[in-house]
Amino acid sequence: MALSRRAFLACLGAGAGAALGGLFRSAGGLRREPPLLRPPGALDEPDFLAACTRCGQCVEVCPFDTLKLAGPGQGVAAGTPFFNPEEVPCELCEGYDDLKCITICPTGALQPVKQRADIRIGTAVVNEETCFAFNGVSCRSCWHKCPFTDRGAITFDDLLRPVISEEACVGCGICTLACPTEPTSIPVRPRSWPDVLRRGDASTES
Ligand code: SF4
Numbered sequence: 211m212a213l214s215r216r217a218f219l220a221c222l223g224a225g226a227g228a229a230l231g232g233l234f235r236s237a238g239g240l241r242r243e244p245p246l247l248r249p250p251g252a253l254d255e256p257d258f259l260a261a262c263t264r265c266g267q268c269v270e271v272c273p274f275d276t277l278k279l280a281g282p283g284q285g286v287a288a289g290t291p292f293f294n295p296e297e298v299p300c301e302l303c304e305g306y307d308d309l310k311c312i313t314i315c316p317t318g319a320l321q322p323v324k325q326r327a328d329i330r331i332g333t334a335v336v337n338e339e340t341c342f343a344f345n346g347v348s349c350r351s352c353w354h355k356c357p358f359t360d361r362g363a364i365t366f367d368d369l370l371r372p373v374i375s376e377e378a379c380v381g382c383g384i385c386t387l388a389c390p391t392e393p394t395s396i397p398v399r400p401r402s403w404p405d406v407l408r409r410g411d412a413s414t415e416s
Pocket residue numbers: 249250271272273274275276277299300301302303304309310311312
């Protein structure tokens with residue numbers, strides 16, 4: 211089971227903690243706004259915007275309170291559904307027979323998938339500047355929480371640093387929330403939005 215941020219820091223030695231304090235400040239100072247993600251099954255962004263009637267049914271039905279309706283100035287079209295995995299990831303309707311938001315969407319803005327592994331919300335991207343494992347501290351928090359480790363969504367290189375499979379990652383953002391750094395070192399790059407978070411520049415300013 212993954213440690214919380216607080217528990218993780220409590221486990222660190224004083225020296226490592228001091229060093230990583232600077233790393234947190236650095237990450238915080240350079241942080242850009244987290245990308246907002248569309249619900250699973252969403253059409254490509256232009257088609258999604260055309261199809262979604264802003265009815266809000268997907269938001270209401272989500273059993274995990276993942277989805278929100280955008281307000282003015284939130285970075286996505288007002289009234290459209292989104293989620294921020296740093297607050298609540300998509301739990302892929304774990305424990306339910308279907309993906310509730312897709313099932314209820316009356317317009318086809320959210321398209322059915324054959325299986326959960328076919329979802330493509332986006333792809334997790336490791337910020338190597340702030341990820342513990344890339345800075346000499348053992349950490350597997352993202353891997354422990356990932357629902358698709360059996361498909362190799364997150365593996366480790368020879369130096370025990372996380373590697374993301376673009377083929378297997380569904381972009382649920384569960385690892386994003388599990389990451390103990392503040393801000394997270396593994397945001398999700400949205401599938402069909404501008405490529406604002408490329409590997410290696412995830413911590414640069416907007
Ligand atoms: S798949 Fe389930 S948990 Fe994920 S956003 Fe849709 S309703 Fe919510």
